[in-house]
Amino acid sequence: MNTSPMPNSGGPSLTPFEEAIVQTDDRITPSDASATGYEDATAPSFAPRHSRRRALQEAKVDAQRFRTRNGQASQAGRSPSLTHPIVLRDLPAHADARPSQTQLTKLHRSLTQRDLVILQSLYDYRYLNTLQLQELFFPSLRSCQIRLHQLKTLGLIYVWKVIETPGVRRRHSMCLISARGARVIADWHGDDQRAYVERSHEARDHCWHAVHDLEANQFFVSLVSRSREIRRQGLQIWSGEEQVREERRERAREIKQRIPTPDGRGIYRANGGRIFFDLDWDRATESLQRMRQKIASYVAYFKQYRDADKHHVLFVVPNDDREDSLQYETWRGRPDYSLDTCCSFWTTTSDRLRRWGPLGTIWLKVENRVEKPPPIGITRVGQRVAFKQLPPMDDTDRSTADCIGKPFWWERRPGGGQVA
DNA sequence: TGCTTGGAAACTTGATACAA
DNA sequence: TTGTATCAAGTTTCCAAGCA
Numbered sequence A: 001m002n003t004s005p006m007p008n009s010g011g012p013s014l015t016p017f018e019e020a021i022v023q024t025d026d027r028i029t030p031s032d033a034s035a036t037g038y039e040d041a042t043a044p045s046f047a048p049r050h051s052r053r054r055a056l057q058e059a060k061v062d063a064q065r066f067r068t069r070n071g072q073a074s075q076a077g078r079s080p081s082l083t084h085p086i087v088l089r090d091l092p093a094h095a096d097a098r099p100s101q102t103q104l105t106k107l108h109r110s111l112t113q114r115d116l117v118i119l120q121s122l123y124d125y126r127y128l129n130t131l132q133l134q135e136l137f138f139p140s141l142r143s144c145q146i147r148l149h150q151l152k153t154l155g156l157i158y159v160w161k162v163i164e165t166p167g168v169r170r171r172h173s174m175c176l177i178s179a180r181g182a183r184v185i186a187d188w189h190g191d192d193q194r195a196y197v198e199r200s201h202e203a204r205d206h207c208w209h210a211v212h213d214l215e216a217n218q219f220f221v222s223l224v225s226r227s228r229e230i231r232r233q234g235l236q237i238w239s240g241e242e243q244v245r246e247e248r249r250e251r252a253r254e255i256k257q258r259i260p261t262p263d264g265r266g267i268y269r270a271n272g273g274r275i276f277f278d279l280d281w282d283r284a285t286e287s288l289q290r291m292r293q294k295i296a297s298y299v300a301y302f303k304q305y306r307d308a309d310k311h312h313v314l315f316v317v318p319n320d321d322r323e324d325s326l327q328y329e330t331w332r333g334r335p336d337y338s339l340d341t342c343c344s345f346w347t348t349t350s351d352r353l354r355r356w357g358p359l360g361t362i363w364l365k366v367e368n369r370v371e372k373p374p375p376i377g378i379t380r381v382g383q384r385v386a387f388k389q390l391p392p393m394d395d396t397d398r399s400t401a402d403c404i405g406k407p408f409w410w411e412r413r414p415g416g417g418q419v420a
Numbered sequence B: 001t002g003c004t005t006g007g008a009a010a011c012t013t014g015a016t017a018c019a020a
Numbered sequence C: 001t002t003g004t005a006t007c008a009a010g011t012t013t014c015c016a017a018g019c020a
Helices: A016-022 A030-036 A101-110 A113-125 A130-137 A141-153 A179-189 A193-205 A210-227 A241-255 A288-302 A320-332 A350-356
Strands: A085-088 A157-164 A169-177 A233-240 A264-270 A273-281 A311-317 A344-349 A361-365 A384-386
Touching: A101 A179, A113 A130, A113 A141, A113 A157, A113 A169, A113 A179, A113 A193, A113 A210, A113 A233, A130 A141, A130 A169, A130 A210, A141 A157, A169 A179, A169 A193, A179 A193, A210 A233, A210 A264, A210 A273, A210 A350, A233 A241, A241 A264, A241 A288, A288 A320, A311 A320, A311 A350, A320 A344, A344 A350, A350 A361
Parallel strands: A273 A311, A311 A344
Antiparallel strands: A085 A157, A157 A169, A233 A264, A264 A273, A344 A361, A361 A384
């Protein structure tokens, strides 16, 4: 089965990801980094507060960067996908204990801004593994592990071991916020603690979809990781499923119809514009009928928006066959001809995503305004585009330095990734 | 052997205390 | 006020443990 994306005609043999960044020559070079105030792009690019250490790797010329697995660990999305994971839940009692006001004050004093944003991210996105947290916040996996261990010791997060069958193969541990951590976040914001604790209990007790959530979150982490060294590009907003559901629930009441709830929503800044997108991570566990309903709800919801075609709904599916089926079903669910506002649907496969990353030339548009259905095998013959080629909503010159994953981003974004 | 975690040692750097 | 010593925190590399 050919799962490679269709190359552009006759060009040099660049990967879709390389094409995506070479076209603009926008990579941040070390000289640019010092000139623009970016951290040295090759040295540890982020660290808590202002990193005190920087010279060791430069001093040791032959030093090999530590890797916990073969291959390019820094390329998010290339970690092995989980097939039969078993989560070993560990529930220390003190993680659920209610801290006194004195203890809360003490905790706040001992936590850095980065720690708070880590807690906020775990609250917002439910589950992140150690590798994903490292991509978002730490210069190395080891320093990430040490800090997470400290947060675990303080009872602010759970760190659950993940093993995979057949046999037993250790995978990166899964982290989620504890009730105690949720109270710290609520106290930080000056909010009532009950809703925060409730959500933390929800994540702790109902983790059947943890793998799905980790995979969906990996998409955003990959976006962050891939865009980190590209000037004028970055993930400005990453909203978790809960946040989107909350936002759209009110709208659903207003318009009295079902509202689609994606696995995440984002705003990506590229080429001076903002690309609005919803992510729907499909593991082929839902029937095609259910997918049809979902597509119909997207069409109905976005038709009320001006520039609806610039709201992009991205489906990531497990294989080519599923992508073929989804292309057809989405075309079948096309809006009425009298309706000239409809969101744009795009599909790709998880294999392409792993191989080329989200910025690669992997996105296949669903042509749902044409009369003829997509041909069988569209997944292999369709012309794909890069992420940054998705039509943006508007133009703006605002800097991308505050985007998620940029150096010290958590210091400029105390509310985490959901708040610009 | 491969993979991940975590302990230990070495190193850097900012903050602080203290003497001159 | 300045120079020095010490401490604490953060980071990296090396390596062992544990597992099949």
